[in-house]
Amino acid sequence: MTDGEEYTLADEIVARARIHAREVVDEYELAVDLGALEWDVSPRARRRAGACRWHADREVATIVLARKAYEAYEWPAFAEIVRHELVHAWEFQRFGESGHGSRFRERAAALEAPRHCDAFAEPRYVLRCLTHSCDWQAERHRASKPVKSPDQYRCGACNGALEVEHAVSGRTWTTASGYGGAKAALGDEW
Ligand SMILES: [Zn+2]
Ligand SMILES: [Zn+2]
Incomplete structure (x- = not known):
């Protein structure tokens, strides 16, 4: 961390995303294990607003959110990105793999999340x-x-x-x- 302000913004992004994730689990009944989910903020990513990585050895999913996307989007649009990545996390936790196939599409539609995660480009x-x-x-x-x-x-x-x-x-x-x-x-x- 070189800049106090950057640290604060990353904290804010993760805090809001976590709260939204809890809402999604409650309201949409997406069975994501929030205890096996980690969050990170990328200060540099420009092309992708979000990404979800799977650590099979620990059975933990990491959602990475782009700071530039948070700055560029209004919250409702950013929240859609969070939901998109939550569907990936759910697939990883449940099936050990994730993509943008029909299973993903159905879940994303139920969560009113976009099917593609590259719209940020x-x-x-x-x-x-x-x-x-x-x-x-x-x-x-x-x-x-x-x-x-x-x-x-x-x-x-x-x-x-x-x-x-x-x-x-x-x-x-x-x-x-x-x-x-x-x-x-x-x-x-x-
Ligand atoms: Zn000029
Ligand atoms: Zn995706």
Whole structure:
């Protein structure tokens, strides 16, 4: 641990995930043995929001959660990731193996958890500097203030104006009204 703040955030992530895991066991009757489950936080993982490892020798599952995902997502979306990894832990504890097959799919659906755990790779929005000579850009997973009102913010590198792209549709905007227009035009595709 080099940074006190990082330690605190990792503690917070594990504490919230543990509480949620207990709720899942109670409410959805997923028979995960919480006593044979360990938690860890990855400070660097970018592609995967979560992972579950199985230590067959000790019969213990370890769920690893990405700090960057916790920072990028609202809690309900992060909680879905926790539930996804809990299904892996349950499969490991019960069957000694885990994947994304039909058994996993059924359980994940019952828990309202996503079937895939690699969604973290795709940002929903890309913020980009409009200055021709500047290649600054940043990815966002939720509609942060700069995403909603890019005209209220400046490029962190050159102080230039910003544009936002909706990654799935390719639509772009530079103002708050442009954001509203793109959202209205896309409707269900948003
Ligand atoms: Zn998975
Ligand atoms: Zn710039």
